Amino acid sequence: MQLEAIKIDVAIAAKFVQLVLSCINQEYPHNNIFWFESDEDIKPPRELMPAFYGCLDWHSAVHGHWLLARLARYFPDAEFQPTARQALTQTLTPEKIQGEINHFNRCPFFECPYGFSWLLQLATELREWNDSQAKEWLAALEPLETLVANNFYRWLEKLELPDRTGAHFQTAFPLGLALDWAQSRKNKDFADLIEDKAQKFYRSDRNYPLHFEPLGYDFVSPCLGEADLMRRIFSPTDFANWLTDFLPHLLTKDAVNWLQPLQITKPNDYLQSHFRGLNLSRAWMLEGIISRLPDNDSRLDTLRSVTVLHRQCGLVDVASDHYSSSHWLGTFVVYLVTARGLDRYRNPTWTGLNN
Known part of the structure; x- marks a missing residue:
C-alpha cells in the first residue's frame, strides 16, 4: 500500500489564511502562563508581547505567522498574497521584535519548549524562502531567533527528565522541530545536544503502553512524538530495531487495530478541539516514522493504513470558524499536507516548493 499525496488547494489555503488574519491581532480571549516578578510584569498581552499577542496565546500567534x-x-x-504579506510586514518590525526581546529578558523561558520550537520554525521558513520581503522579515526576527535559540539551549542543557505528556510541555515534539532548525542552521552544538538528550531520554524505552493514550486532552501523541524524534537521529536500520523494542505489538497479527483516531463529540469545546489536532499530528508523525524505515520493513503497510485513517479523520470539517479550533488548527493541517516535517528527509510524497 502506498501513501497518496494530499494536496492543499488554493481555496482551502485562503480559508486558513483568513482564519489566521482574523485572530493574530485579536487580543482576547487570552490564555498564557506568566511568571510575575513585579507590577511591571502585569500588562495587557499587546504590551508584554507586541508582535505575538493574538490567537489566544503566544505560541498560536507565532505558528499562525x-x-x-x-x-x-x-x-x-x-x-x-497581499493581505498575508501585509500582516507579516505589520508584525515583523524591529520595534515589535525588540518588545518581544524585552519580554524574554524578563522571562527567559516563557513558552519553552513548545513556543520556542515554533519561533525557530518561523525563522526557518523565512530563511528558506527566496523572496525579498521574506529577507526583510527575517532580518527583523533574527535577534529574537538568536535569543530564543540560546535560551532553548540553556534550558535543554539542564533538563534531566523528559516531559512525556501530550500537550505543550512535551519534550519530544519540540526537540524534533528544534533539531530541524539546528541542522538547517548548521548549528552543530545545538544539534549534538538534542541528539545526546534524545539518546539519554528515549533510547532505552521498551514496550510503550499505547493503550493509555490519550493521557488527557492531548494534541500530540507522547508515543509518536518520541518516535518522530528518534527517526531523525537514527539510521534506518537502527531506527527499525529501536521501533521493534519500543512498539513490539506492531509485529503481531493484531497490529491492524493498533491505533484508532479520536472521535470528537464536542467540536467547539476548547479542550476537546485538541483531539482534532491529535489526529493530524499522529498522521504527520506516522509519515515521519514511515519515511525512516527500510523499504522492506514488514510494518509499512500497517503504518500506512493507520496514517490514511488519521488523515481522513483529521481533515473532516477542519476549517471550523469556531475560535476553539480556528486560532490554531490550520497550522497542524498545513504542517501535515505540505510535509513540513519531511522537507529535509526522505519523503516519497513531497515534491517541494516553487521557491
Whole structure:
C-alpha cells in the first residue's frame, strides 16, 4: 500500500489564511502562563508581547505567522498574497521584535519548549524562502531567533527528565522541530545536544503502553512524538530495531487495530478541539516514522493504513470558524499536507516548493 499525496488547494489555503488574519491581532480571549516578578510584569498581552499577542496565546500567534509565510511561499500567485504579506510586514518590525526581546529578558523561558520550537520554525521558513520581503522579515526576527535559540539551549542543557505528556510541555515534539532548525542552521552544538538528550531520554524505552493514550486532552501523541524524534537521529536500520523494542505489538497479527483516531463529540469545546489536532499530528508523525524505515520493513503497510485513517479523520470539517479550533488548527493541517516535517528527509510524497 502506498501513501497518496494530499494536496492543499488554493481555496482551502485562503480559508486558513483568513482564519489566521482574523485572530493574530485579536487580543482576547487570552490564555498564557506568566511568571510575575513585579507590577511591571502585569500588562495587557499587546504590551508584554507586541508582535505575538493574538490567537489566544503566544505560541498560536507565532505558528499562525508561520502558516502565513508557509502558504504565501507555497502559493506565490494566490489572491491572499497581499493581505498575508501585509500582516507579516505589520508584525515583523524591529520595534515589535525588540518588545518581544524585552519580554524574554524578563522571562527567559516563557513558552519553552513548545513556543520556542515554533519561533525557530518561523525563522526557518523565512530563511528558506527566496523572496525579498521574506529577507526583510527575517532580518527583523533574527535577534529574537538568536535569543530564543540560546535560551532553548540553556534550558535543554539542564533538563534531566523528559516531559512525556501530550500537550505543550512535551519534550519530544519540540526537540524534533528544534533539531530541524539546528541542522538547517548548521548549528552543530545545538544539534549534538538534542541528539545526546534524545539518546539519554528515549533510547532505552521498551514496550510503550499505547493503550493509555490519550493521557488527557492531548494534541500530540507522547508515543509518536518520541518516535518522530528518534527517526531523525537514527539510521534506518537502527531506527527499525529501536521501533521493534519500543512498539513490539506492531509485529503481531493484531497490529491492524493498533491505533484508532479520536472521535470528537464536542467540536467547539476548547479542550476537546485538541483531539482534532491529535489526529493530524499522529498522521504527520506516522509519515515521519514511515519515511525512516527500510523499504522492506514488514510494518509499512500497517503504518500506512493507520496514517490514511488519521488523515481522513483529521481533515473532516477542519476549517471550523469556531475560535476553539480556528486560532490554531490550520497550522497542524498545513504542517501535515505540505510535509513540513519531511522537507529535509526522505519523503516519497513531497515534491517541494516553487521557491
